[in-house]
Amino acid sequence: MPTRATKRGADRTRLDCDCDVLVCGASFAGLAVARELREAGAEVLLIDRYEIGERQTSACGIPTAWLEELDLLGSLRQTFGELVIHTPYTTVDYRLPWTFSTFDYRALCGLLADQGAFTFETAKVNGRTGRAVHTDRGDIRAEHIVDALGWRRVLGAGENIQPPDAQLSRGLEVHPNGSGSDMEIWIDRSYVPAGYGWSFPAGDELRIGVGSFDPRFHVRDPTERLAGDLDASAVRYQGNWIPHALRDAAEDGVYFVGDSAGHCLPLTAEGIRTALYFGLAAGRELREVLGGRWGAADALERYAAFSACHAAAFRWMLRCQRLIPRVTPRLLAGSLRGMQSRRFLDWAFGHYLEIAHPRFVAAGPRAARVQVAVP
Numbered sequence: 277m278p279t280r281a282t283k284r285g286a287d288r289t290r291l292d293c294d295c296d297v298l299v300c301g302a303s304f305a306g307l308a309v310a311r312e313l314r315e316a317g318a319e320v321l322l323i324d325r326y327e328i329g330e331r332q333t334s335a336c337g338i339p340t341a342w343l344e345e346l347d348l349l350g351s352l353r354q355t356f357g358e359l360v361i362h363t364p365y366t367t368v369d370y371r372l373p374w375t376f377s378t379f380d381y382r383a384l385c386g387l388l389a390d391q392g393a394f395t396f397e398t399a400k401v402n403g404r405t406g407r408a409v410h411t412d413r414g415d416i417r418a419e420h421i422v423d424a425l426g427w428r429r430v431l432g433a434g435e436n437i438q439p440p441d442a443q444l445s446r447g448l449e450v451h452p453n454g455s456g457s458d459m460e461i462w463i464d465r466s467y468v469p470a471g472y473g474w475s476f477p478a479g480d481e482l483r484i485g486v487g488s489f490d491p492r493f494h495v496r497d498p499t500e501r502l503a504g505d506l507d508a509s510a511v512r513y514q515g516n517w518i519p520h521a522l523r524d525a526a527e528d529g530v531y532f533v534g535d536s537a538g539h540c541l542p543l544t545a546e547g548i549r550t551a552l553y554f555g556l557a558a559g560r561e562l563r564e565v566l567g568g569r570w571g572a573a574d575a576l577e578r579y580a581a582f583s584a585c586h587a588a589a590f591r592w593m594l595r596c597q598r599l600i601p602r603v604t605p606r607l608l609a610g611s612l613r614g615m616q617s618r619r620f621l622d623w624a625f626g627h628y629l630e631i632a633h634p635r636f637v638a639a640g641p642r643a644a645r646v647q648v649a650v651p
């Protein structure tokens with residue numbers, strides 16, 4: 277059992293306070309926002325129910341260039357130049373035009389946190405009334421509020437839609453000891469009717485899981501079956517809901533970043549680089565506001581528009597997500613084989629990376645205005 281580092285008992289004092297910026301959620305999205313505020317000269321408070329890096333939220337796979345650009349290579353576990361896709365009728369081995377890497381969650385969060393300048397407190401967020409965020413340790417009032425709390429969108433206005441009715445996928449994985457050289461996925465209805473299975477090696481550990489685009493389909497049994505088929509033990513489970521539709525990135529004066537805004541890519545369930553990307557964008561807008569260059573309402577509007585300008589790419593990926601389960605396995609195998617040409621892969625994966633490109637990291641304070649090309 278991992279040791280829970282979150283403060284308990286007498287260490288858990290009241291937290292009634294005011295600050296300039298309150299960032300709720302200290303995973304990818306929240307830490308990216310805080311990073312951009314390091315020289316803003318503002319009082320930034322970051323809160324999470326767990327200590328930073330304590331609770332891994334994913335298989336931790338990301339295009340390597342994102343780790344390079346953000347100076348996070350210290351967390352890298354393993355790098356892959358190819359993607360192996362298994363279906364019942366074929367296996368294809370796609371050579372990628374860029375590499376993908378797995379990383380250590382705790383190490384990455386620690387490195388990213390070191391790039392920011394903020395106060396951190398553990399607290400569970402329960403809701404919000406206007407500028408006051410209610411936590412289990414008291415109310416925190418802030419001029420600017422960021423919800424980076426994941427799919428629950430805790431600080432949204434009105435009723436929150438819960439699974440299985442919400443636009444969510446579900447994913448579960450196990451982390452047995454072991455090693456491998458390939459990043460592999462399975463598109464196979466015997467595991468999941470709509471979705472895919474994966475095995476991502478990460479040094480001395482494998483991350484084996486199944487994701488279902490249908491939130492009603494339970495993934496525990498198929499995850500254990502896939503692990504068994506790979507001669508790996510089903511140990512150290514971690515799972516969560518995964519949004520697969522964009523939601524408004526600004527609402528009632530609050531910034532929503534990462535999964536809380538549905539920033540996870542619908543077809544692949546890749547949500548780390550997009551959480552970082554939109555986190556940087558939100559942080560840059562806030563930095564301009566704190567510097568007195570833009571008004572708060574303008575900045576929120578600009579951030580919302582920046583998020584919305586990616587809607588076409590998200591819609592396109594959602595359409596593919598819905599189409600693939602309808603394609604017969606034989607036709608799918610033929611199509612996957614037909615897409616093996618170097619030219620096609622460069623084009624397809626190039627466009628895919630373009631949705632949240634690592635060049636955005638170095639793009640500077642006004643980068644949130646950069647328009648991205650979409651497929």
Ligand SMILES: Cc1cc2nc3c(=O)[nH]c(=O)nc-3n(C[C@H](O)[C@H](O)[C@H](O)COP(=O)(O)OP(=O)(O)OC[C@H]3O[C@@H](n4cnc5c(N)ncnc54)[C@H](O)[C@@H]3O)c2cc1C
Nearest residue numbers: 301303304305325334335336337401426447534535547548
């Ligand atoms: C099994 C699985 C595997 C995945 N693998 C990958 C992958 O390999 N690559 C990839 O790109 N994406 C992957 N994803 C998707 C990815 O995990 C998410 O898109 C990503 O974590 C979103 O980042 P975030 O910072 O927005 O939210 P999260 O990472 O979910 O972070 C939310 C933070 O808010 C905190 N929090 C939540 N509620 C409260 C509360 N009420 N009070 C206080 N704190 C709270 C949490 O503790 C957490 O720290 C995977 C998802 C799953 C479920």
